[in-house]
Amino acid sequence: MVFRACPCRLAETGDCILCSQLAGKNFCDCCNWNGVCIYQDYASNNYKAKESRKYYHCKIVEKNKFEDNVVIFTLEVSDKLVSELVHAGSYVFARRPDTDTRFDTPISIMDTDTRNNTITIAIELKGTKTKDLDILKEGEEMLVKAPFWNGILGVKNINNIKNSKCLIVARGIGQAPMIPPLKHLHGNNNEITVIIDNAPYKNSFVNEYMEKYASKVILVSTICRGKITEEFNNILKDLISNNDIKLVHCDAADVLNYELMKVVEGIDENIKYSCCNNAKMCCGEGICGCCTRKNNDRKLRRLCKMQTEPKYVLEGRRIF
Template sequence: MSYEPYTCIDCGSEFCPCHLAESGNCILCSHLDGKDFCDCCNWNGVCIYHEFVTNNFESKPGRKYQKCNVVSKKIIDDKLLILKIAASEKLVSELVNPGSFVFLRKEDTESTYNTPVSVMENDPINDTLTFAIEIKGLKTKELSKINENESLLVKGPFWNGILGLNPIMECKNKICLLIARGIGQAPLLPVMEKLKHNNNKLIVMIDKAPFENIFIKEELDKYADEVIECKTIIDGGLLSGKFKKNLEHVLMEHDFKIVHCDAADILNYQVMRIVEAHNKDIKFSCCNNEKMCCGEGVCGCCTITNNDDKLRRLCKLQADPKYILEGRRNL
């Protein structure tokens, strides 16, 4: 592949330098990646090595657990859990941007039950956070057992829930296409809020499957200028003919600045290829679907190695999705 611009989502934050720097595996700093020379090809305005030295050659403390109260709980069709929790003012303020997520677990469970969940709604006035969780496996089924007014453990903030984040943060007064399927509606909502706040026109293509209804319908009516409901995927993981036709049509009809997709990687990848074939100047972003376990780059669950043999820690690495999705050994 060509030169890959990237950054670390934690660079310059209170969590940098992290354990990766201490172990000689820093994403950005060549000195803290086992090399004996400075090669800041992706300079971010902060010298991580200097921060490491001034911190007595130690990593900064990582994220801590906070005990938060469940304000409300709703289960829809035995498939979808909507949780609203009361959190500290600091934590709420740190989770305001698109791509923010936390780890949730019940107090009476071990750390292996940590469940990464995107922030769907952030209310800084009432200091609450709302999450939408698809009930599927052991972790999410355990979370669904929690009751209102009970406490759960929240670990955060984490910010790398979206790949290709900068175009979303910088886009103003443009036309944007947003695509979501299933639980992807949850991370889509903060993206819609940010883009609408910056006076962008939003066209949304949405697939409610596997749910019976669109659970962000009220917010769609508030933020979207046009909504297109359609089935995105058919059996075998291929795009449905109707969705592909609709996608190609809207790409021809509008001068999009950004296309953002919140779905499984197989859908993200196929949409990205169609967008690139139409116009390579359109910025593409998507949700980060890698498996998160520790969120700190230590456990290795989020690592991928593409055909270029480069190891990428996707809980921290912020890059253009094409460098992540292209050349995947397993989609």
């Protein structure tokens, strides 16, 4: 997705992820590009990058605590911003207004409400950044930098599939970023089976969404000591073999994302696969290098921006 901040600072340094001429090459290879020419946009802007994403002061209209270490915030945002965050894979950077940019925390969008102009995010309290957000109370403001969209690897597989049977797997806090792809798939007339592993929690915080959008929900322990459990493996084989599954999507830690991908490939390599993007992120603009990956193909990928298939990220690197 090309944004109003494109071309960004990567164009100035010859590191653009889309335009070959702004990536140090002397030719245009955008033969299948249907959007505005990025190089022309760059030239029209006096060969300078456009203004980066902005920060927004968002009022906290609701704050709920789930079990001991999950906080769910509902934030009031502008109608324009909420419309930009409805896409599967959307995420934001959030922090308290009285802290500096070092506290920017990448958080996936859990839900959007275009009627009331609100977004919902779920935060697992892990370290200093997330615990710092928990200090905020209802009625106060949260500082949000947005919009960002590369929260899902293989997102085109989700966007393109219609009138089919799909499988979604989510574990722990991964239940939060599962909601946008679930709603998108449901909106495209897909029949969705959802497998949920609540660990490390006792219960699920997305039950209302399951009742509304999922055709079937299965609760099972998915992984143990880095390997898919036998029960989960048997369920997968039965579902995929007997239900003509066309897409499998996973929202979990990369060890489960990878193990599930290999199982799906082993059963039917024609099934499309997507998963959440768990890359560490700091700036979201591809500048800091925190999210970069180099695997067996030696290609550098800036995962805060660069869209790719999960196999090019998960294979060839240590995932746990």
